Structures are given as structure tokens and as C-alpha cells.
Amino acid sequence: xxxxxxxxxxxxxxxxxxxxxxxxxxxxxxxxxxxxxxxxxxxxxxxxxxxxxxxxxxxxxxxxxxxxxxxxxxxxxxxxxxxxxxxxxxxxxxxxxxxxxxxxxxxxxxxxxxxxxxxxxxxxxxxxxxxxxxxxxxxxxxxxxxxxxxxxxxxxxxxxxxxxxxxxxxxxxxxxxxxxxxxxxxxxxxxxxxxxxxxxxxxxxxxxxxxxxxxxxxxxxxxxxxxxxxxxxxxxxxxxxxxxxxxxxxxxxxxxxxxxxxxxxxxxxxxxxxxxxxxxxxxxxxxxxxxxxxxx
RNA sequence: GGGCGGGUAGCGAAGUGGUUAAACGCAGCAGACUGUAACUCUGCUCCUUAGGGUUCGGCGGUUCAAAUCCGUCCCCUCCCA
Numbered sequence: 001x002x003x004x005x006x007x008x009x010x011x012x013x014x015x016x017x018x019x020x021x022x023x024x025x026x027x028x029x030x031x032x033x034x035x036x037x038x039x040x041x042x043x044x045x046x047x048x049x050x051x052x053x054x055x056x057x058x059x060x061x062x063x064x065x066x067x068x069x070x071x072x073x074x075x076x077x078x079x080x081x082x083x084x085x086x087x088x089x090x091x092x093x094x095x096x097x098x099x100x101x102x103x104x105x106x107x108x109x110x111x112x113x114x115x116x117x118x119x120x121x122x123x124x125x126x127x128x129x130x131x132x133x134x135x136x137x138x139x140x141x142x143x144x145x146x147x148x149x150x151x152x153x154x155x156x157x158x159x160x161x162x163x164x165x166x167x168x169x170x171x172x173x174x175x176x177x178x179x180x181x182x183x184x185x186x187x188x189x190x191x192x193x194x195x196x197x198x199x200x201x202x203x204x205x206x207x208x209x210x211x212x213x214x215x216x217x218x219x220x221x222x223x224x225x226x227x228x229x230x231x232x233x234x235x236x237x238x239x240x241x242x243x244x245x246x247x248x249x250x251x252x253x254x255x256x257x258x259x260x261x262x263x264x265x266x267x268x269x270x271x272x273x274x275x276x277x278x279x280x281x282x283x284x285x286x287x288x289x290x291x292x293x294x295x296x
Numbered sequence: 297g298g299g300c301g302g303g304u305a306g307c308g309a310a311g312u313g314g315u316u317a318a319a320c321g322c323a324g325c326a327g328a329c330u331g332u333a334a335c336u337c338u339g340c341u342c343c344u345u346a347g348g349g350u351u352c353g354g355c356g357g358u359u360c361a362a363a364u365c366c367g368u369c370c371c372c373u374c375c376c377a
Contacts, residue, residue, distance in 0.1 A: 070333095149337095263327065
């Protein structure tokens with residue numbers, strides 16, 4: 001059985017996962033779209049070597065900041081890891097906050113022949129949202145029905161997929177491919193937001209500014225740098241924000257992210273929630289273990 | 297003390313007599329989600345027992361009708377003392 005730990009940013013997934021990995025004598029697979037990047041450490045809230053405490057982590061630091069990442073690649077890498085764990089006879093623990101990525105591994109998502117065609121955007125740049133949506137209607141009515149015309153990005157993606165592997169052909173998004181338990185860590189909204197705000201301050205104290213400056217000075221403008229904590233400080237270095245403003249934005253965007261994550265997990269996953277017990281971490285661990293054992 | 301400008305929903309900010317419960321932005325809430333997902337997009341946000349009810353600093357007035365006009369008081373910015 002696969003153990004999956006999800007939850008909003010800042011809730012304490014890392015600590016719980018490490019405790020569980022120790023308890024089950026196994027290793028961790030990260031389910032995070034930003035922690036895959038080297039050099040994005042503080043801002044991505046990567047666990048330090050000290051925190052990892054000897055527990056092996058997979059899918060962390062596997063890419064240079066200049067490289068591209070995607071759901072499809074994540075899916076492939078993690079599925080490989082899962083079979084690898086199986087042959088070694090250990091339980092995979094997947095931990096992370098990137099909902100779609102994790103879902104694409106566990107459920108029947110098919111990304112064959114679905115690579116995005118970047119030229120399409122240019123090709124259709126003259127079309128209004130409505131006109132573009134019309135194009136999709138001709139190529140894949142069903143997708144057109146479910147994608148809002150204003151969601152240009154998704155409309156374009158659906159158009160580019162319409163020839164070989166229509167988005168609408170994939171209807172198995174809720175079909176489970178593995179035996180797994182998904183545990184969601186949660187907390188009252190107000191407390192969660194407070195934790196997030198404090199954590200951002202801590203990141204700044206720990207040297208987030210220097211970390212981002214280094215990427216900035218290297219001229220890295222690739223996608224990873226649009227992650228929260230990075231994009232705002234880039235704007236600060238560009239002179240667009242005052243520092244305080246940038247930090248406030250990081251907090252805000254982190255809170256927004258947490259909210260979106262909760263929505264995704266709540267509605268897309270068959271999940272068992274547990275409260276992240278701040279005063280008694282052992283309680284949180286025991287709760288998690290209880291849920292896992294019940295599912296066995 | 298005198299002069300100017302101003303006080304609009306959680307905040308910022310339009311509106312300067314009538315389809316205005318009040319544009320828009322932000323925050324907040326809810327949601328969608330198969331190759332950038334820490335992305336992209338959608339809806340809601342004065343109260344309501346859904347019939348209505350109560351709003352635009354306070355009070356009073358003009359008018360068929362006011363956030364919008366008049367009087368007065370309170371508070372804020374800046375300028376002159």
C-alpha cells in the first residue's frame with residue numbers, strides 16, 4: 001500500500017512524513033513541483049539534511065533551475081519509483097502539495113501524445129477568447145463544453161491535444177491504479193494563515209533574499225522562478241516592489257495557495273483529514289498511523 | 297484661529313439629483329482542474345425568514361426622487377497663522 005500525505009503549504013507535511021518514514025522504515029517520494037529544483041531551497045520549504053534525519057528523499061533536487069518540469073514527467077518518475085519500492089519491499093510514502101501531480105500518479109491519467117504545442121498560442125494569437133473557444137468546439141466538442149472560454153491556456157491545450165489524444169477521451173480521472181491511503185493534514189483557516197505568515201518571516205531570516213538574488217544574478221528567468229517567494233523577490237530586485245511589499249505579497253500568495261490546495265484535495269481526492277496538532281505532534285503521528293493501519 | 301481638499305461596503309477607489317445596493321481593483325469565501333498546476337480559469341461577497349429591509353462621517357433640510365443640492369456639527373490631509 002502507498003501512503004500519501006497531502007495538505008496545504010506550511011501545515012507540517014514534512015515532519016509527519018519523516019516520522020512516518022522512520023516508523024515504517026522506508027523512504028519518501030516528494031510530491032512537489034518546486035522542490036524538484038536545485039537551488040530553490042528556502043523558498044520551496046525543502047527539508048534540510050538535518051530535518052531529513054537520514055531518511056532518503058526522492059524527486060528532490062533532480063533538476064537545474066533552467067530545466068522544465070511537467071505533470072507527465074512527474075507521473076513517469078514517481079511511477080517508476082513506486083515499482084522500484086515494490087521490488088525492494090518497502091512502502092512508498094508520497095508527500096507533497098501539488099495536487100494534480102499526485103493525482104496523475106495514483107489515478108488513471110494518460111499523457112501520451114499530449115505535449116503542449118507552444119506554437120499554437122502564436123498561431124491563434126489574433127483570435128478572441130470566444131473565437132478560440134469556437135475552434136475547440138470544432139475539434140473537441142466535449143472539452144469545449146467543460147472548459148471556460150476565458151481559460152485560454154486550457155483551451156489551447158485542448159486544441160493541441162485534439163488530434164491524437166483528446167482531453168475528453170480521458171474520463172478515468174477517478175479510477176485508482178494503486179492501493180493507497182491519502183491522509184490530508186488540515187487546520188483552522190485562521191491558524192493556518194498565521195503559520196504561513198510566520199513561516200515566510202522565518203524564510204527571510206534564513207536568507208531567502210540571498211537565495212533568490214543568486215538566481216536573479218545568474219539571469220535565470222525560467223519557469224521555476226515564478227514560484228511563490230521567487231517571483232515576488234524578483235520584482236523587488238527589479239525595483240517594482242519595496243521589500244516590505246514583496247514580503248507581504250509572498251505571505252498573501254502563500255495563503256492563496258493554501259486555499260487552492262485545500263479546495264483541490266477536498267474535491268479531487270478520496271481523503272481522510274486529520275488535524276495538524278500543533279501542541280502534540282505525537283498525536284498527529286499516532287492519528288496518521290491509526291488511519292494507515294485501519295486501511296490495511 | 298483662517299484657507300483648501302476630503303470623509304462611499306473589510307480596504308483602496310469610481311459615482312456629483314432618477315433603471316445605483318452603489319462601477320472597478322484588492323483582500324476574503326466557494327468552485328473547476330489530464331503536459332507551465334506555487335499555473336490558468338469561474339462564481340459569490342451590506343442584511344434577509346427572499347416578500348423585502350437598511351446604507352455612502354453625524355444630525356437636520358430642499359425635492360415626487362439625494363451618496364449626489366443646502367445648513368450645521370464631528371473627523372482627516374495639506375497650506376497660512
